[in-house]
Amino acid sequence: EMESLGVLKHQRTVSADGRHFEIGANLFMPDEIESAKNSGAEGIGLMRSESLFMGRDTLPSEEEQFLAYKKIVADMTPERVIIRTLDIGGDKPIAAIQTPTEDNPFLGMRSLRFSLAHPEIMRPQMRALLRASVYGRLAVMFPMVSTLDEFLAARKVLEEERQKLQAKGIGCARQIEVGMMVEVPAAVEMADQLAQYADFFSIGSNDLTQYMFAADRGNSQVAHLYQTLHPAVLRAIKHTVDAAHAEGKWVGICGEMANNSLATPLLLGMGIDEFSMNSTSILPIRSLIGELHVRQLQPLVHQAMNARNAKEVRQMIIGRVPVLK
Numbered sequence: 001e002m003e004s005l006g007v008l009k010h011q012r013t014v015s016a017d018g019r020h021f022e023i024g025a026n027l028f029m030p031d032e033i034e035s036a037k038n039s040g041a042e043g044i045g046l047m048r049s050e051s052l053f054m055g056r057d058t059l060p061s062e063e064e065q066f067l068a069y070k071k072i073v074a075d076m077t078p079e080r081v082i083i084r085t086l087d088i089g090g091d092k093p094i095a096a097i098q099t100p101t102e103d104n105p106f107l108g109m110r111s112l113r114f115s116l117a118h119p120e121i122m123r124p125q126m127r128a129l130l131r132a133s134v135y136g137r138l139a140v141m142f143p144m145v146s147t148l149d150e151f152l153a154a155r156k157v158l159e160e161e162r163q164k165l166q167a168k169g170i171g172c173a174r175q176i177e178v179g180m181m182v183e184v185p186a187a188v189e190m191a192d193q194l195a196q197y198a199d200f201f202s203i204g205s206n207d208l209t210q211y212m213f214a215a216d217r218g219n220s221q222v223a224h225l226y227q228t229l230h231p232a233v234l235r236a237i238k239h240t241v242d243a244a245h246a247e248g249k250w251v252g253i254c255g256e257m258a259n260n261s262l263a264t265p266l267l268l269g270m271g272i273d274e275f276s277m278n279s280t281s282i283l284p285i286r287s288l289i290g291e292l293h294v295r296q297l298q299p300l301v302h303q304a305m306n307a308r309n310a311k312e313v314r315q316m317i318i319g320r321v322p323v324l325k
């Protein structure tokens with residue numbers, strides 16, 4: 001089957017009724033770039049920069065980060081590379097950074113909160129990203145944004161570093177998209193305001209599901225509550241997409257839901273513009289999108305959002321989308 005999908009490798013992702021969607025790859029280690037390219041990725045939708053900080057006892061220097069980001073950005077030119085700033089804590093511990101013990105690490109000093117509280121770690125990362133931006137099409141994405149103030153504070157740090165670099169005669173790209181992950185319920189609720197200030201959203205369905213149901217994404221005892229196809233999650237996604245589109249902003253999805261073929265018809269119908277996933281899923285999902293008529297999916301979306309649970313949603317999808325039988 002992979003062989004027949006091979007013809008799709010150099011094609012764009014287009015639905016049966018002619019709409020274009022972008023499918024990017026999720027990268028963890030920078031050396032995965034080759035397999036991403038070989039899998040037909042139309043860009044990098046999520047580079048998890050914490051990988052540069054993990055599995056070692058020291059922090060990566062600004063220079064080391066710059067070289068890593070530069071390589072990815074240059075390798076993918078002219079496609080877009082979205083690099084997510086440091087997203088540590090919870091399920092992503094980092095040996096080089098000693099953090100105080102917390103009762104609730106998933107609700108604690110992690111991710112963007114950590115970066116904002118540690119300018120000595122955040123600022124070098126911003127400089128490394130800005131310096132890399134001239135080598136291609138870089139976008140910067142902030143993770144775990146909970147409030148507008150937090151997003152604005154993060155954007156300000158990036159802008160200050162840009163000005164400092166420019167004062168030193170170090171060039172940065174003129175256009176750098178600055179977006180944010182939507183993975184905290186408060187961000188979903190405030191998406192209309194956030195969309196006025198963010199250039200794009202990317203839905204982190206892994207954390208969004210966890211925080212919506214208050215069910216740890218890694219705890220098998222509560223896995224029955226962790227349902228990405230649940231109408232609660234679907235409504236949150238639809239709300240986010242509508243808010244972004246009202247401001248003329250685009251919305252991606254980069255959690256595991258992006259490569260769940262049962263979710264694909266719903267995500268298309270809800271208006272998601274971009275998908276980012278592990279490389280091996282790109283061609284199967286591109287092929288599936290090629291079979292779907294987006295305009296015909298509206299009734300399914302409506303019905304699914306009004307279902308009572310994820311099981312009902314799954315049955316509705318299978319009933320209405322024959323290729324998924």
Ligand code: PEP
Pocket residue numbers: 048087183203204205206207208254255256
């Ligand atoms: C997510 O939360 O859905 C996501 C893409 O980020 P991560 O899995 O790295 O937390």
Ligand code: MG
Pocket residue numbers: 183204206207
């Ligand atoms: Mg996340």
